[in-house]
Each structure stands twice: as structure tokens, then as C-alpha cells.
Amino acid sequence: MTLAKRLLPAVSLILLFLFFASQSAPFRSMDNITNIVGQNAWLLIASMGMTIVILGGGIDLSVGSVMAFSGVVSVHLMVNMKVPVPLAMLAGLAAGGVAGAINGLLVTKLRIPAFIATLGMLLIARGAALSLSKGVTVDGAPEAFMQFAGGKFFNIPTPLIMTIAIAGLVALAMHFTKFGRYVQAIGSNAEAARVSGVPVHKTLLWTYILGGIFAGFAGLVEAARQGSGNPTSAEGYELDVVTAVVVGGASLSGGEGRVSGTILGVLLVAFLRNGLNLIGVEPFLQKAYIGALILAAVAFDQWARRKSAA
Amino acid sequence: MADWLTLKGIEKSFGSAVKALKGVDFRIGQGEIIALLGENGAGKSTLLKAITGLQPPDTGDVGWLGETVSLSTPAKAAALGIQMVYQELNLSPHLSVAANICLGNEPTRFGIIDHKAIYQRAKEVLDAHGFAIDPAAMVDSLGPAQRQLVEIAKALARDAKVLLLDEPTSSLGEQDILSLFETLRDLRAKGLGIVYVSHRLPECFAISDRFVILRDGELVYEADTADTDTSKVVKAMVGRDLKDFYPRAAIEPGAVKVAVDLPGFKLDIHEGEVIGIAGLTGSGRSRTLRTLFGLEPSTGTLTIDGKSVPLGKGPHICIDAGVGLLTEDRKKTGLAIALPIRHNTTLAGLDKIAPGPWLLHGPDKAATQKQITALAVKTPSTENAVGNLSGGNQQKVVLGRWLHAESTVLLFDEPTRGVDVGSKVEIYERMNDVTRKGSVVVLVSSEIPELLGMSDRIAILFHGKLVTVINRADTSPERVLHWMMTGRDIAPTETADPPHQEANS
Secondary structure, eight states: OOHHHHHHHHHHHHHHHHHHHHHOTGGGSHHHHHHHHHHHHHHHHHHHHHHHHHHTTOOOTTHHHHHHHHHHHHHHHHHHSOOOHHHHHHHHHHHHHHHHHHHHHHHHTSOOOHHHHHHHHHHHHHHHHHHHTTTSOBOOOOHHHHHHHHOEETTEEHHHHHHHHHHHHHHHHHHHBHHHHHHHHHHHOHHHHHHTTOOHHHHHHHHHHHHHHHHHHHHHHHHHHHTSBOTTTTTTHHHHHHHHHHHTTOOTTSSOOOHHHHHHHHHHHHHHHHHHHHTTOOHHHHHHHHHHHHHHHHHHHHHHHHHHHO | OOOSEEEEEEEEEETTTEEEEEEEEEEEOTTEEEEEEOOTTSSHHHHHHHHTTSSOOSEEEEEETTEEOOOOSHHHHHHHTEEEEOSSOOOOTTSBHHHHHTTTOOOEETTEEOHHHHHHHHHHHHHHTTOOOOTTSBGGGSOHHHHHHHHHHHHHHTTOSEEEEESTTTTOOHHHHHHHHHHHHHHHHTTOEEEEEOSOHHHHHHHOSEEEEEETTEEEEEEEGGGOOHHHHHHHHHSSOOSOSSOOOOOOOOSEEEEEEETTEEEEEETTOEEEEEOOTTSSHHHHHHHHTTOSOOSOEEEETTEEEOOSSOHHHHHHTTEEEEOSOIIIIIOOTTSBHHHHHHGGGHHHHOSSSBOOHHHHHHHHHHHHHHHTOOOSOTTSBGGGSOHHHHHHHHHHHHHHTTOSEEEEESTTTTOOHHHHHHHHHHHHHHHHTTOEEEEEOSOHHHHHHHOSEEEEEETTEEEEEEEGGGOOHHHHHHHHHHSSOOOGGGOSSOOOOOOOO
């Protein structure tokens, strides 16, 4: 990755922040910043999983559905089956992991392209969430569960602690473990990795399982924030996640991407959305701005590539 | 007859520091085949790009049939009749042969593509040159040799007078090469000027009328093919005497290290041996290596140092047993081009620097630097992306990967393909080093001189079966070629020595 490419998200983020801060007093308030973190914790957590999947040369379009599925499983268990909160949450994570494992098996064993395999899972997980909840939101989540996303620890909001911890763990895993090295090697050239003795299928399977678990975690955070398991929630969220990862400098053809970049990408998307709201841009147009952001990021990437190739 | 193209005093710089061409005079006559040679970075590609108008020269005069012309754009060069056939063929696999030949030049009727005319036009070109290819066939149904012909036909359909061929035989087998040569000779007879760029010296001698050699951006040697020989050419290319182009050291073989018993391929390999595998394309050379590396299902057995190694269960088992494979196509299956040298070097032997799941960068860098130094890889650092290296240095990185993994059974599939002469010799020297320490090398190569020069014994594959193993001392290029083509020895009357039989020692 070229230096320019690594710096661009950071510079854009600073400029964007300064712009909104100068235009809107509420934007720069501490309350708003805390708010942004809480609202976007799911985005960062799910983006961590997506970073791993994309680094390995894959993609996971089922993130939004898996988030809803995990949330519904968890809240359904704690509300309707009276399962203790921690156990119900573990079950929610496991649900995400299972969805991810199925994605991984479809990709590695049945050789279905990741785009198609996870598109199938997008529908399956959504269907499962709707069926489990009979199509209605499961309300009345216990206070203990809601504290998970709304609490404070030493006066620091729990979502902030969770996101920092998760991002740190993933960064560590990608830089300082064999698993991380394998994922990057596979994303760059799967055949070369195979011929070097890298367990390609096993590694890829784990990228999807982790993607599923992180999506599940993101789903729990959102369910806790809303105090309910909504089977129709998080629709289309995978697109925000892919946007954040790509804006952060990852390449959709695999092998290229960093946790630090993804964090910046998440912040860019989050600040852009919040800032546009506060300076009074109509909500309908906000989507267009996010679309322009991803196009600008990819256009810059292509331009930088041509430049370094010449 | 006037020359098609004359270049005088061609200079080309990239930035202020790099002078890629320093006043080259080059001419392409009518009805001749020129072998254009040079090590990587000598200026061959730059010269070709100057001729095709892709990178016009900074200074210099260009003449076409004696008249001054300009080659400032690819369109101008093409209009004169200069056509290039690239090493990586530029065909659209899902279009027909005819559609490919006329691509970008489609005849139309009332603004609509005239498919009948496309077919006719392609058929005319193919027939005129005796290419036995159906214009309606899909390109993806053709073999590499036929694709090569389609590519040439595409150039001819654009009325080529000067044809530039870059490594045209790199994906062809022996027989296909011979038929390509027939085609080129026909074209020469029709007056075309052909520039043949290749690293394969024997082919250059077989096909060319004249040698032109570039080194460091200068034309350093030019001679009629009849008046030169391999040692003169190699000397001109590398700028120094290569005392022995194939420096295989005399190493006394030790005990049996590897016992191979595959269906149709049974061979014991001794410590310190280099075994060459010869055979035509399709005779199962690469397949044999892939089988020994665990990539292909197999009912055979492999024994290394007395221990049985299960085959067909994935490469990691063979890697753990000490096998390393240098694949035929390093860009496609050997290297992660975008990743640093470090990631590529230690990939197969991460356990050596990281016994657990954790991977620290210090030992990783040190291990990589060790291989860079040992193999003289030209790079500023371990973090340089492999894609920035020349072909020869890339190949050294793949070699370094297996040396780092401490592999003792090294399977080399075309290790010097697309590698410059200097790096070739270095790779040969490393083969000497590892065999001195008791490792074995199995060398697959389409270049018979390389096989003869570097192997202690040569195993001949014919239709997927090992038909004989010949000692280096008992062999000649003609004899190896005869075995490869027929599966039998040269008739006794044709050789001075009595035929030496040593099957499956």
C-alpha cells in the first residue's frame, strides 16, 4: 500500500471533522461524540469481521441479516425462554458463527463464489430471524442486557471500550499471528499460498466464521441499544460495512487492507452521516453522499495504482 | 532491397537518472529473422516499445523503406505495418478465432458488424498462410500453439510487414515450436521482417539469420547467425566470460535419499543428485512434480530418508517431509506479487520462526534477510513488494522460501524460464550448493542444454511413463530428443557408443 493511500483516509477524516465542527456547534459537543460512538459501535465491530474476510479475498453480504438473526435469537431466548442473559448472548454469537461457518463451507467446499454464497445467506438468515420471531419484534429485553450497550465503566461508555478492545485484538491477530499472515497470503494469491503449504480452506473457513461472529456481536449491540430483537432491523447494513472497509483502503480483490484503515473508514462514514444531519442536509440525500464517498475512495485507489505502476 | 525499418541513434531516458537506450542503431530488413537478446534491463523492452510507438524515443532518426517517418504513436506504427505479438497472448477467449483476428477492425454493413465478412476475412488470412485453424472455433477451445498462430494471424490481417515476437515459445512444447518455426520461415520467404526476442539460445540459433544483442541500453554485438556461437553470444550478453554456462559441480552421490514409486515412474534418487526430467509437453513432467508435492491424487508411494510420505493429502504433508516445489509459473502460482519479500520468503516455513500461533516480525525479518543475502537478491529491503523485482530476483525469492523451509528435496519446474542469464547461473550455483549438502534436486526443463548441463541423470518421460534413465556422461542432445519424441533410443548404428541401458536404477 502506498503512503498516499494510507494517509488519505486520515487526512480526509481530519478535514471532514474540522469542516463539520466549524459549521455546527452541536457537532463538536462531547455528548454528540459519545452519541456517534454508541450509534456506530455495531459498524466498527462488523467492519472488523469484514476486514478479515476481504483481506482473504472474499466478501460477506450477509452481515445485516446475520445481525438481525443474532439479535432475535438472543432476545428471544432471554425474553421468551427465560435463558440467563450471558448465555442468551453467547447463543446469539454462536448463531452468527454458524451462519459464518455455512458461508465458509459454501465458499470452500462447494466452491460457490463468495458474492453468491453470502447473498444466499443474506436471505436465509433474514428468513430465519423472521420465522423465529413470527415476523414481529421481540420486546422487553431485561435491563441487564440493555446495560451491555448503554452502560458506563469508569465513566467511559461501554461501546467505546468494546470497540477499542475488538479493534486491538483484530489488529494483533492480523499482524502478529500466522493466521493473519495466511489470510493475507491467500487474499494475494491463493494458489501460491496453497503451494506454500498454507491450509487455504481451513483459513478461509475461519475468516467467514469470524465474520459471522463479529456480525453477531454487532447485532447484539444494536439489540441491546434498542432493547429488542427486531427481525427487520439492520437491512442493507452490509453496504455500510463494505463502504467503511473499502474507504479505509482495503482492496476488494484481496490481500490489501489494515485494521487502522478500517477504523478510519468507519469514522469517516459515521462522522459524515452525523455531520450531514446536523448541518441540515435532508436525509434522502445523505445516501448519495455516502455513495460519492465510496466512489471517490475507489477512484483514488485506482489512480494511485496506475501512478505507482508507471 | 531497402530495409523495412532503420533506427539511428535512438535514445530514451526515464527521468534524469535512467538512460534505457543510449544511441542504438537497429535495422530490420526484408525477409529476415533477427534474434534480439539481452539480459533483463538491457533495453529490449524499451526498444520494442520505441518501435511499436508505445514509448517514442527522445532522439534518433527513424526510416521506413528509406524514407523518414515518425513512430510517435502506436497507430502510426501499426499503419506502417509494425505488429507485435506479446508473450502473454492478447486474445479474448470467449470470442471466435475470426472475431479475434478482426477485433477492432471489424468489417461493417450499414453500421452493423458483418459476421460473414469477418469469417471470410479471417479464413483468407488463415488459408493464405496455411494455418489449419477453423475461423469459427472459440479461442478457449484451442491449445497454446494454435492460440499463438491466431495471434500471428491477427497481426497478418493488419497487413504486418514487421513482426515482433516476445518470447513466443514460452508456453509451447517441442513439436509446437518446430511448427511455429515453419510458419516463421514461410513469413520470411514472403518478405516479412521478424524480430524474435527469447531467452532460449538454441531456438535463436535455429530460427534466426542475425543476432543483435543489447546490454545496458547499448547495442553491443551484431553478427550473422552462421558466424557466431553460444559462447560468443553469452559473453556479449553478460559482458564477461562465463567459463562454463552450466556449472554443474562433480558431486559424488551418497546413499538413497528419495525412493519414488508412482504408477509408471519408479526411481531412486541419491543424496547430492540432480535428476533431470525430460519429455515433450503433455508427457507428464509437471504432473509428476505436482504428485510428489502432494497436489495430485496418487496411488503411488514416496519415501524420503526411509520414511513413507503419504501422497495426495495436500502439500503441507510433503513440505513437512522436506519437499519444496518451485512452480512453473511463478507469478500465477509461486508468489504473492503485491506482498513484501518477507511475506513470500517465510510463508512455507513459518514454523521455523514461530512455533506457536504468534508471529513476531524480528525473527521474520532476520530469516528473510538471511535468504536475501545468501541468494544475492537485488532489493533495498525485506519490505519491498515482490512485484518490483526482476524475473530473476523473483525466482530467487521462491528459491529462498524453500531454503528457509529447510527443504532437502527440491522440485524445480522450469526454474530459469524468463530469467536473465546472470540469474540463471546464480540459480545453477545454488543447485550445486544444496546438493553438496546432500539435498536432491529434481529439475524439469524444456531446455535440453540446461537438462544436459545441470543433471547428473536424466529421466525421460514418454506418454506419462518413465521410459529410461540416462547418465549424464552417456548422453547427447540428439539422444535425449530421440527418446523424448519416440520413447526409444537412437538406433545403435547412429551412435558411436553402444546403447547404454539403465532403466529405473
